[in-house]
Amino acid sequence: AQSVSQHNHHVILSEAASLELGCNYSYGGTVNLFWYVQYPGQHLQLLLKYFSGDPLVKGIKGFEAEFIKSKFSFNLRKPSVQWSDTAEYFCAVNVQGSGNTGKLIFGQGTTLQVKP
Amino acid sequence: KAGVTQTPRYLIKTRGQQVTLSCSPISGHRSVSWYQQTPGQGLQFLFEYFSETQRNKGNFPGRFSGRQFSNSRSEMNVSTLELGDSALYLCASSLRRGTAQYFGPGTRLLVL
Numbered sequence: 001a002q003s004v005s006q007h008n009h010h011v012i013l014s015e016a017a018s019l020e021l022g023c024n025y026s027y028g029g030t031v032n033l034f035w036y037v038q039y040p041g042q043h044l045q046l047l048l049k050y051f052s053g054d055p056l057v058k059g060i061k062g063f064e065a066e067f068i069k070s071k072f073s074f075n076l077r078k079p080s081v082q083w084s085d086t087a088e089y090f091c092a093v094n095v096q097g098s099g100n101t102g103k104l105i106f107g108q109g110t111t112l113q114v115k116p
Numbered sequence: 117k118a119g120v121t122q123t124p125r126y127l128i129k130t131r132g133q134q135v136t137l138s139c140s141p142i143s144g145h146r147s148v149s150w151y152q153q154t155p156g157q158g159l160q161f162l163f164e165y166f167s168e169t170q171r172n173k174g175n176f177p178g179r180f181s182g183r184q185f186s187n188s189r190s191e192m193n194v195s196t197l198e199l200g201d202s203a204l205y206l207c208a209s210s211l212r213r214g215t216a217q218y219f220g221p222g223t224r225l226l227v228l
Contacts, residue, residue, distance in 0.1 A: 034216065044206065044219040090159065094214065101214040102149055102164035103172050109158060 002027045002100075004093050006107035013081050014115050021076040021110050023091030030096040033074040034104070035065055039087045047089070050074065061085070083116045117143055120209050120220030128226045134195040137223045141188050141209030147171075148190040149217060150182060153204040162205075165190050166213050197227045 007022040025031065035047040048059025055067040065076045074091060091107040094100070121140045129135050141148050149172075150162040161174040165184035182192040188209070194201055204224050208217035 032214065036219070043221040044208075046216055046218060049216050092159075096214065099172060101172070102147055102166065102210070103161045103174070104149070104151070104159075104208075104217060105161070106151075106159035 002093070002095055002105050004091055004105050004107040006089075006091050006110050008110045009108065010111045010113070012113045012115065015083055016080050017114075019076070019078040019081045019085070019112070021089055021091075021112070023074045023076065023107055025072050025074070025091075025093045025105070027072075027093065027095050032094040032096065033065070033067060034092040034094070035059065035063070035074075035076050036090045036092060037087045038090070038109075044090070047076070081112070081114050083114050085112060086114045087112060120207055120218055122205075122207050122220040122223050124223060125221065126224050126226075128228065129197050130228050131197055131199060133197050134193065135197060135225060136191055136193045137205055137207075137225075139190045139192075139207030139209075139220060141190070141207075142218055145209035145211050145218075146188050147210045147213050147215075147217075148184055148188065149208045149210070150190070150192050151206040151208065152176075153206055153222070154202075159206070162192065164213075171213065194225075199227050201225065202227045 005024045033050040036044045037047045050057045058064045092104040123138045147166045149164040164172040168184045179195045184190045204222045206222045208219045210217045
């Protein structure tokens with residue numbers, strides 16, 4: 001079965017530290033990839049997306065992610081985190097074709113806590 | 117543009133009852149997907165609707181159903197509620213099938 005794995009469940013960083021959250025998926029076909037963020041008390045927001053083209057994708061608030069097809073990975077990065085980045089981060093995959101268009105498969109989420 | 121709206125935001129029901137949740141997509145979006153979010157299972161896909169037709173369904177029992185109207189608004193229904201149905205139900209809309217999905221605030225359902 002298709003699955004998405006986020007390796008870090010809880011990450012604690014100090015402000016200005018660099019961030020990298022891992023995401024791997026288990027499907028060899030064509031995929032669209034997403035990172036969503038859920039700030040405390042708020043709803044899921046799209047952080048960035050990859051459909052095709054340049055594997056390095058830039059999103060909102062200084063986040064970026066790199067799609068490495070050979071590693072089935074789509075890791076999220078930010079050079080310098082801020083206290084306001086404290087949130088839960090979800091990686092999601094949409095498998096194209098095979099009747100799964102429109103279905104997002106989510107990882108379990110990573111809780112990021114940034115200490116001021 | 118207004119975002120995805122969901123009503124009601126909170127619901128308390130008892131076992132055996134049924135519930136209907138509503139979702140209004142972003143203007144111009146034609147595809148609506150529903151997800152269930154729980155602490156134990158995370159975010160799980162329920163179903164997707166496009167052009168008033170269910171296009172995809174997740175691994176949930178038949179008690180979970182939905183529909184989409186001609187204006188792309190969608191409803192989901194859960195019949196014979198069980199305690200385990202307590203969750204946050206999220207609706208997401210996208211311009212068309214396979215494009216980025218934008219989520220609403222969710223309806224938090226508590227089954228007693």
